[in-house]
Amino acid sequence: MSEKYKVRDHEQAYFMTLTVVGWVDVFTRENHRMAVVESLRYCQDHKGLELFAWCLMSNHLHLIARAKEGSTLPEIIRDLKKHTAKQIIGQIMNEPESRREWMLTIFKGEADRLKRISGYKFWQDGFQPKELHGNAFISQKLQYVHANPVEEGLVEYPEDWMFSSARNYADRKGLLEVEVLQDAQMYDK
Numbered sequence: 189m190s191e192k193y194k195v196r197d198h199e200q201a202y203f204m205t206l207t208v209v210g211w212v213d214v215f216t217r218e219n220h221r222m223a224v225v226e227s228l229r230y231c232q233d234h235k236g237l238e239l240f241a242w243c244l245m246s247n248h249l250h251l252i253a254r255a256k257e258g259s260t261l262p263e264i265i266r267d268l269k270k271h272t273a274k275q276i277i278g279q280i281m282n283e284p285e286s287r288r289e290w291m292l293t294i295f296k297g298e299a300d301r302l303k304r305i306s307g308y309k310f311w312q313d314g315f316q317p318k319e320l321h322g323n324a325f326i327s328q329k330l331q332y333v334h335a336n337p338v339e340e341g342l343v344e345y346p347e348d349w350m351f352s353s354a355r356n357y358a359d360r361k362g363l364l365e366v367e368v369l370q371d372a373q374m375y376d377k
Contacts, residue, residue: 195261195317201240201254202261202317203329206269209298209312212291213246214276219283221351223275224249225363227268232364235264239366243333244351245340250333252320252369265315273310330357330369 195202208214215221224244231237236259241252255261277295280288295308302309320326334357337349346354355362 195319199254199257201238201252201320203320203333204251204253204261204265204315204317205248206251206265206315207248207312209309210294211247212294214280214291214310215244215246215351217279217285219279220276223279224272225351227272227275228364230271231264231268235259235267237264237268239353239364240369241330241333241353241357241366242364243336243349243353245336250336252329252333261317269311269315273308277308277310326369 215224221244228237228239228242232239236256237253238256239251239253241250243250253261255264277292279285280291285291292308295310298309299305299307318329320329334346334352334354337343337352337354338346343349346352347358347360349355350363353362353364353366356364356366356368
């Protein structure tokens with residue numbers, strides 16, 4: 189892994205992107221999206237994930253988060269990816285899915301390409317953590333995360349996308365609880 193994309197400070201918050209292999213649009217189905225939401229909630233409740241912002245798109249997930257004391261982001265993300273991959277592959281295999289064979293062929297091909305994986309590979313390696321620092325950088329990343337659905341033409345306003353923390357930032361009920369960033373509060377420990 190590039191030195192550029194390593195978690196150095198385990199108390200710091202990071203901007204991260206988790207991407208499905210081949211950029212496959214797997215999160216077009218509600219059950220696949222909810223598998224990610226439920227896994228994020230589990231990581232918040234049981235793994236030490238402190239979530240500040242998130243947005244799930246058709247083939248990737250953006251997060252702004254950090255690990256609580258006693259946990260590390262690489263371990264949390266590893267477990268999140270492992271669990272969601274297994275769950276979503278199972279859903280694809282066992283539920284009606286018109287793109288089943290196509291998706292499974294891609295996921296199987298990625299696993300076969302890597303000798304260390306048997307079965308299917310769902311997520312790309314890594315999660316490209318970028319340490320957050322300074323109010324301007326934090327604001328830019330927060331805006332970027334929440335603007336994704338608007339840029340893709342899915343909604344007119346960020347807070348209209350159910351699978352995002354933009355709802356929390358607009359004082360609306362979100363699918364997940366998040367620590368809303370106000371200025372640089374998360375850095376003033």
